[in-house]
Every structure is written in structure tokens, then in C-alpha cells.
Amino acid sequence: MKAASLEAGEIDRIESEVGEIMAAVPAKVWDGRSLPVPIDSIAREVYGLKVRQVSHDQMREVVGELAVDGIMSGLLLTGIGEIWVNEWEASQPEWGPQRERFTIGHELGHFAMHQTGRPAIYCRAADAVEPDADGPSAHPVPELEANTFSAAFLMPASLVRPELGPDGVDGDRLKLLMQRFDSSAKAMRRRVETLRLIA
Ligand SMILES: [Zn+2]
Structure with a gap:
């Protein structure tokens, strides 16, 4: 099943789940307030997942026939407990670290919501968060769920909402929030x- 976006009710459900997970993060890993959210420490300390930067070729080797078209941003390998992120993407000075963070959050979403207990591989295609400019493209629902999880984790509702005016944010405000x-x-x-949609 593919969709351009999730229903509001489904987003609410994921928001609640993320809220519960975040509330249970030990204070020594994250105090629930400091920003940016230390997604790699949480992956390691809470989920026991090691984050590694690897080449795209290494990713391809592992996924074999499951390979998505185009570039892969990340993989979750539940069997060995690792999240792989695309090292080329991660090294891009303009957007790499932010992309890497979102990819880690995406794979954590698969880990929290989709794994079955058997060793499996979950992928993040490069366009998973940034579809073409000509409108939202359709994605398999689990991918949308993982993206929603990542966004809720990295930009917690309780910390973003107080920053929003009645009309959202202007350009300067957006830049501040990005940082x-x-x-x-x-x-x-x-x-x-x-957040305006599910207010
Ligand atoms: Zn995915």
C-alpha cells in the first residue's frame, strides 16, 4: 500500500508512542529538554544499536535484490543490531549531518514499530523525506510511519509547539528552529x- 501522507489519527498514534518512548529515556542519556536531541546516543544507549557510516556499495551488497531504486540513505540490520548510514550523504557539509540524523530516526522508527523479531533489513531511500518539488510522491505506508516517527523524535511536539505563532513560522524563525x-x-x-494539522 502506498500513500502520499498518513491520516491525522495515525500521526497522533505515532506521536503518542514517541512521547512514551522519550519519557522513558534515562536522564543520563537525555534530559528531555536539551537540543538537539542526541539521536545517536539514544540509538546506542536505549536501543543497543550501533550507528555506522558505510559506502553505498556496502549497502547494496547487503540488500541485494531488495535494493530500492536510486540512492539508499540508511539501513537497519536488526540481526546484528546496526544502523548503517550513507557515508557520502553524511559528509555533505551543507545538509549531511541533518540528513544523517533524520535517517537514524527513521531506522529507529522501523525498529520500534515494524520489526517482527526475526533478523530483517529495513531501508531508507534517499527521497524518503524530500520528495520531488512537483508535489508529494507516494511511499509505502511503513516508510511514511518511519518518517513520522523520526520527525516526532528529532523535533518533539512539546518543544516545537511553544515556538509557533498563530500563523506558523516566518523565514527567520524557521532558520532558528533548524539550528x-x-x-x-x-x-x-x-x-x-x-503540528498545525494535528493541533
Ligand atoms: Zn524505511
Whole structure:
């Protein structure tokens, strides 16, 4: 099943789940307030997942026939407890670190919501958060769920909402929020839209 976006009720459900997970993060890992959210420490300390930067070829080797078209941003390998992120993407000075953070959050979403207990591989295609400019493209529902999880984790509703005016955010405000939450412009803008949608 593919869709351009999730229903508001489904987003609410994921928001609640993320809220519960975040409330249970030990204070020594994250105090629930400091920004940006330390997604890699949470992956390691809470989920026991090691984050590694690897080449796209290494990813391809592992996924074999499951490979998505185009570039892969990340993989979750539940069997060995690792999240792999695309090292080329991660090293891009303009947007790499933010992309890496979102990818880690995406794979954590698969880990929290989709794994079956058997060793499996979950992928993040490069366009998972930033579809073409000519409108939202359709994605398999689990991918949308993982993106929603990542956005809720990296840009927690309780910390973003107080920053929003009645008309959302202007350009300067958006820049400030991007820095504070260490997020890309597209992810931050989408997060603001989502929070207005489910207000
Ligand atoms: Zn995915």
C-alpha cells in the first residue's frame, strides 16, 4: 500500500508512542529538554544499536535484490543490531549531518514499530523525506510511519509547539528552529505543518 501522507489519527498514534518512548529515556542519556536531541546516543544507549557510516556499495551488497531504486540513505540490520548510514550523504557539509540524523530516526522508527523479531533489513531511500518539488510522491505506508516517527523524535511536539505563532513560522524563525533542532529546512517546515494539522 502506498500513500502520499498518513491520516491525522495515525500521526497522533505515532506521536503518542514517541512521547512514551522519550519519557522513558534515562536522564543520563537525555534530559528531555536539551537540543538537539542526541539521536545517536539514544540509538546506542536505549536501543543497543550501533550507528555506522558505510559506502553505498556496502549497502547494496547487503540488500541485494531488495535494493530500492536510486540512492539508499540508511539501513537497519536488526540481526546484528546496526544502523548503517550513507557515508557520502553524511559528509555533505551543507545538509549531511541533518540528513544523517533524520535517517537514524527513521531506522529507529522501523525498529520500534515494524520489526517482527526475526533478523530483517529495513531501508531508507534517499527521497524518503524530500520528495520531488512537483508535489508529494507516494511511499509505502511503513516508510511514511518511519518518517513520522523520526520527525516526532528529532523535533518533539512539546518543544516545537511553544515556538509557533498563530500563523506558523516566518523565514527567520524557521532558520532558528533548524539550528536548534539540527534539522533540514524541508524536515522542519514539514514538522511545523504537521503540528498545525494535528493541533
Ligand atoms: Zn524505511
